[in-house]
Amino acid sequence: MSLVQLKDISKHYQSGDEHVYALDGVTLTIKKGEFLSILGPSGSGKSTLMNVLGCLDKPTAGFYQLDDHDVSSFSSKELAAVRNSKIGFVFQSFNLLEYATALENVMLPLVYAGVNLRKRRAKAAELLERVGLGDRMSHKPNQLSGGQKQRVAIARALVNDPQIILADEPTGALDSKSGAEIEALFSELHHEGRTLIVVTHDISLARRTKRIINIKDGKVVDDEILEPSSTIYHRREGD
Amino acid sequence: MIAFRQIIQEMAAEKLHLGLTILAIAWATVSIASMLAVGEGLRQGLIRTTSNGNGDLILLTGGFATLDYGNFSKGKQLNLKPDDVDLLRALPSLAQVEPSAVWSASVTYKDNGTWQQPLAVYPQYKNLTGLQIDSGGRWFNPLDIKEQRKVIVIGKSAAVSLFNEDDDFDWENMPDLESSPIGKQLKVGEEKFTVIGVLKSNPSNIENGIPIDYAVFVPFTTWLRFHVNPSLGAINIKPAAGVDREKAAASARQVIARKYGASTEDLQLLQAQDMLLRQKTMRQFLIGLQSFLGIIGLVTLAVAGIGIANVMYATVKRATRDIGIRMAVGARPGAIKLHYLIQAFITISIGGVIGLILTYALVQVLQNIPIQGSGFYDYLGQPTPELSFTIVSLVILALSVVGIAAAWFPARHAAAITPLEALQGE
Ligand SMILES: Nc1ncnc2c1ncn2[C@@H]1O[C@H](COP(=O)(O)OP(=O)(O)OP(=O)(O)O)[C@@H](O)[C@H]1O
Numbered sequence A: 001m002s003l004v005q006l007k008d009i010s011k012h013y014q015s016g017d018e019h020v021y022a023l024d025g026v027t028l029t030i031k032k033g034e035f036l037s038i039l040g041p042s043g044s045g046k047s048t049l050m051n052v053l054g055c056l057d058k059p060t061a062g063f064y065q066l067d068d069h070d071v072s073s074f075s076s077k078e079l080a081a082v083r084n085s086k087i088g089f090v091f092q093s094f095n096l097l098e099y100a101t102a103l104e105n106v107m108l109p110l111v112y113a114g115v116n117l118r119k120r121r122a123k124a125a126e127l128l129e130r131v132g133l134g135d136r137m138s139h140k141p142n143q144l145s146g147g148q149k150q151r152v153a154i155a156r157a158l159v160n161d162p163q164i165i166l167a168d169e170p171t172g173a174l175d176s177k178s179g180a181e182i183e184a185l186f187s188e189l190h191h192e193g194r195t196l197i198v199v200t201h202d203i204s205l206a207r208r209t210k211r212i213i214n215i216k217d218g219k220v221v222d223d224e225i226l227e228p229s230s231t232i233y234h235r236r237e238g239d
Numbered sequence B: 001m002i003a004f005r006q007i008i009q010e011m012a013a014e015k016l017h018l019g020l021t022i023l024a025i026a027w028a029t030v031s032i033a034s035m036l037a038v039g040e041g042l043r044q045g046l047i048r049t050t051s052n053g054n055g056d057l058i059l060l061t062g063g064f065a066t067l068d069y070g071n072f073s074k075g076k077q078l079n080l081k082p083d084d085v086d087l088l089r090a091l092p093s094l095a096q097v098e099p100s101a102v103w104s105a106s107v108t109y110k111d112n113g114t115w116q117q118p119l120a121v122y123p124q125y126k127n128l129t130g131l132q133i134d135s136g137g138r139w140f141n142p143l144d145i146k147e148q149r150k151v152i153v154i155g156k157s158a159a160v161s162l163f164n165e166d167d168d169f170d171w172e173n174m175p176d177l178e179s180s181p182i183g184k185q186l187k188v189g190e191e192k193f194t195v196i197g198v199l200k201s202n203p204s205n206i207e208n209g210i211p212i213d214y215a216v217f218v219p220f221t222t223w224l225r226f227h228v229n230p231s232l233g234a235i236n237i238k239p240a241a242g243v244d245r246e247k248a249a250a251s252a253r254q255v256i257a258r259k260y261g262a263s264t265e266d267l268q269l270l271q272a273q274d275m276l277l278r279q280k281t282m283r284q285f286l287i288g289l290q291s292f293l294g295i296i297g298l299v300t301l302a303v304a305g306i307g308i309a310n311v312m313y314a315t316v317k318r319a320t321r322d323i324g325i326r327m328a329v330g331a332r333p334g335a336i337k338l339h340y341l342i343q344a345f346i347t348i349s350i351g352g353v354i355g356l357i358l359t360y361a362l363v364q365v366l367q368n369i370p371i372q373g374s375g376f377y378d379y380l381g382q383p384t385p386e387l388s389f390t391i392v393s394l395v396i397l398a399l400s401v402v403g404i405a406a407a408w409f410p411a412r413h414a415a416a417i418t419p420l421e422a423l424q425g426e
């Protein structure tokens, strides 16, 4: 059962006479419970693809269906609701509110979901415990290490029980030890049955995933499924 | 749908700008509210003077001729006589006609004296000018008139200056009467008079600007007893209801002018002052003044509004990434807009409340500044600034309008940013 369906998604930028196809006809199906990584050289369109998947950005052309909704036709108000309830986004640069505590940051999506304060607190606290930050709830981001910040961001991404978790280079700004902790966390989430999509340059993270998509010049050039036995099936474009 | 804590936290991060904006709003509130309050005080004062005293009367007085005409050569004086009143009472356009005369003698009690000389009037004068007697005393009755009794009624301040101990006398802060002067004897010139009544304090004027509080009254007939060939100070005329006041005044002048063989053209020789028309002009002036003061306040407020808008734009710009974060986790554009509208509302409320408190304090101070005894001040009805419910509502309305207008555009601007733009905007 497919959770995400992209058909001929293109994102086109024009600055002056220059045309840039950040995405050029991406077609992709992602099933529930998949753990997949997106690889590709810098400027290949990975972030653009993630932003489209995360409903942060609208494609210039193509069709995007998420959980049986045609989100490519949604208004900005409807997209906000989709981001709130179906998507958890983890950024390379954490994107936490600086003046809010870890707990408040994690509570934020619930605010916009209209959850009352007591439930917000309880749920956010539960998730901070889950990512191992039960003792850091009232710390502000500047009192946390990079790895801790990213775990707060992951807790925030999980707090609304999203259908899909998107992470754009989640370990990119972290040292290797913190990076490894985050990787382990993602693996755990996968084993819980969550759907995760990770953009990474980090081979060790990519190898934890069960499917690797390679992007170049806005096109999917390689899509391989890694079996537990580490047998690799190649599904090249046009196969 | 809104994280109040974060609104406050965001505001706390903008302490300096916010403080300045709050200051500007408070200042604007003070200026608009106090100006309206001063205007309101003046207006109320005027209403006080017109509803009492001679505010709705026509005052007929004699003067000096400026034309050679009939019995009058230039510079000759016209003295009104008691029987003039009968001629005027025959006119159907006049509802009430009351003479008054000034007794040119000082009023004294022991070493104390009064500022005003006694006015000789008939009992009807009381209702005509809205005088009220303090409890324990009485006004003139027909017997006082018939028997030409030597009785006297005095204004509140006149009573204080006559009967309180000298040391206690404080011009700026008029004390209460220490004891009732009723039944005490004082002197008008060398004649002994008995005090029968004290008037309730009243800020209005009678005659040509005599404050009721300082006035002293004796029965008209008693005055007649001591004067040969008496002439009146003035004739107080109340036109009949619904009558054209100017025509009523003109016909009164005509009747008197004919009697004395004087010119009706000579406005100095025979003067008919319509106090109501005079006050009407004054009132129009005051409404104009109040609007003017209000507009000054409004302009100040508008300037403060521009300040709010600027600070809000700066806040939105600085908070762009945060807006992006909020949007990324599901804040709708409407929620972002509301966020900044609430922020502006809080700012304006703080500024407005501070401003209103300051205005209240200012009004209290102004109300307690004693300015008694100035003729013009008394003439205006001793106005004090008043922070009425209407004014407070008006100020709150003005603040809301300016605040919403100022916050609307920055808030809309914030809501129009796309999440990606906002996140990458740094
Ligand atoms: N707002 C924009 N305006 C114009 N061009 C853009 C814009 N955003 C992205 N691009 C272009 O789109 C292409 C894809 O960018 P994208 O950020 O998706 O790359 P990426 O694969 O994430 O790279 P990296 O690995 O460096 O993060 C790039 O060529 C980039 O210059």
Ligand SMILES: [Mg+2]
Pocket (backbone or CB within 6 Å): A046, A047, A048, A168
């Ligand atoms: Mg990228």
